[in-house]
Amino acid sequence: MSGVLIHLPRGSGDAVTLRLGPGESARFGRGSETIPVELRLVDAAISRLAGEIRVTDDHWQLSNHSTTQSYLVENPEGAGEYLRVPPRRAGAPIPFEFSRVVLPTRGEATVAFQVFAPDHVYLDPAATGGSWGSPTVTAYSLDETAIYFLVLVALCEPRLRDESPVAVPTTPEIVDRLAGLPGCAQLTARAVSSHIDYLADEKTRISAPAETGPGRGPRRNGKREALVGLALRFGLVREEHLALLPPRAGGGEGAAPGRRLGK
């Protein structure tokens, strides 16, 4: 458990990445000498103290200090799913693992930052449905409906299909593999790389081998190999998850390109 991660991209202010533990909070707004803020948003339409993020339990709460403006919290993976936090609302709980907080401005452009809540817990898939008292759970639980999970399944696919004990797909291969899925049409190579970083650094906290060892070359895939190895070893990705991927072009499920008849 590591709380939440806030990322403010460059443009609305300086690029900032903040990590907050449970009970910690961060204020956002235009800021001033007397009103310091942790996240400085440079836009004349935003108040000096626009709002506050506080981490509680495995999620976070958003307080809207504006007296006139509503803020939107979007789930970028939720096909339009969003929450509206009305003016002066204190501590609205945000249920999304990924969120984009959008503040209105006078112009066309909006100001937005991202909040990640990697601590969400999912019940163990192998559990026999005992009571939800004090269950033994997998410490690294993944949202099997998230795009990062699709990326992970795609990474593990060759190993799951016993095609190659070593091959781990490259980023462009993953982009191609997932392209047919709804919600993944816009997936860029950069997004895939961020999903892999998120899985490795926030969700599983793998202790990956050095990325720049001799012979590793520029592909920097030590992290991917470690991620695939651990996801399979500890059952985070299993054979049944292959059904999440689109059928392979030109071949039946499970048919490896090299083994396909009539090729």
Place this chain on the structure above:
Amino acid sequence: MQRPADASGSDRGEPLPPGHRVGGWEVTGPIGAGGWATVHAGRRAADAPPDPAGGVAGDPPGEVALKVLPTGGLAPRQARAIAESARREVELARRAGHPRLIRLLDSFVLSEPGHPYLDGAIVLVMERAERSLRDRLATPVTAAEGARLITGIIEGLAHLHRSGWVHGDLKPDNVLLMRDGSVKLADFGLATELTGTHGTHGYAPPMGTLDYLPPERRRAPLGEHGIQVRPSADVWALGIVIHEVFAGGAPPFPGATAMARAAAAQEYAEGRAALRTDHAVPPFWRELATDCLAPTHESRAAHTAETLLHRITAARAAEDPEAPTAEGPPSAAQASPHPPVRPLHRRARAALLAGAAVCGAAVALWPHGARDAAPAAARAEASGSLRVFNAEQGCRNRTDRNPRCSLGLAIDPLKAYTPDNVVATRVWDGEVLAVDCLLPRGMPIVDESDAVSVEWFRVRLPGDAARPTAWLPAVRTKDRPAVPECPRPTPVN
């Protein structure tokens, strides 16, 4: 988006009907389901051979618990994880049996082609407990009962750690109470054998129960072999359990859900919130729980199951010489169908403790005017020397001065051996200390191998000008130097 078929079929976790036969055993009723297994009450089937080949030696009791770990319908990797968990249980039972651990009587794999769900299921046959500590906590626990329960848990934990294992999932659900009231630890599916060069840690699958995971686990990296587990993780869980026992099952961290409490524990560990224990927890146990809940592995490492057991033994001897040991009164132990392995030894120890405490009480009546000879003695030549001995195997003949292997010296050998009665200087196995004299009757000390002694040596502390001498329990050396008897020390404070 395509989704796999919902594999959480309703037959998973479905209890077996009474009368169902598994191996040489017959199901008599359901006990519960949780995690990956269902547990049933059972008994030996009437027509089964009296003692199965490969069964654990000893008379199998009439009533048993049958833990069924189904693997049917699972992906191969998942099934392997379950088999691995069962393997840990069997391995631990084979190598580290103890009266404080639930006995494994038999284990086998079911072959039931007619039941896809049962085919390939692993069955662990264990001695039958009356109920779990979790069930017991539904009704209030008296201070004496709580003390007995916790002492039993710590005895089991001390044995596990001494044998080189970490439980990994200590919680009231996994502490079982037998019909005679004795306490036994159960569920070793996440137990880990300590490896590493110095046997300080092991690797376990990244699993656990949120309410009982130490704060450092939430940032622990997942490595090739799993997650690093150390005995201090069990000590943290023990701290939670101690609190729960006295506070009617309430954990020390606030929150309506396990996630909320885990977050509160994290806040505490990061120094942003204080530990607020329930006032129902008696002061001695509150202090013990607080030490178990030291926020980091490093700060917790000083409190091992062994040192906690010493503190309990010392406190009990100081307070109430008639207090029963965790085994219960001797009559109860005799009535039990499974008497503890070393009943004579236990009773002997209790008698010794009681005797020693009576001596201590008598001594306390003596006038305290006797002059403490320590400063004068420190200036004189030492009378002899001794070599420090650590009963923990892994701590012998080492040169690294591992804090986990360090031994303490008391300030006052007549007072309870608690942290405020220990000098700052630590000693290690093999170290040679100068000795002034021997105190024949001090606070009784039990070491890791259950050896008891009330004798103490007054030893020199070379590097400590403020405190030239301290007291070493005689169980901490194998030597018996010919030294004079110490004068009765003046009580400190």
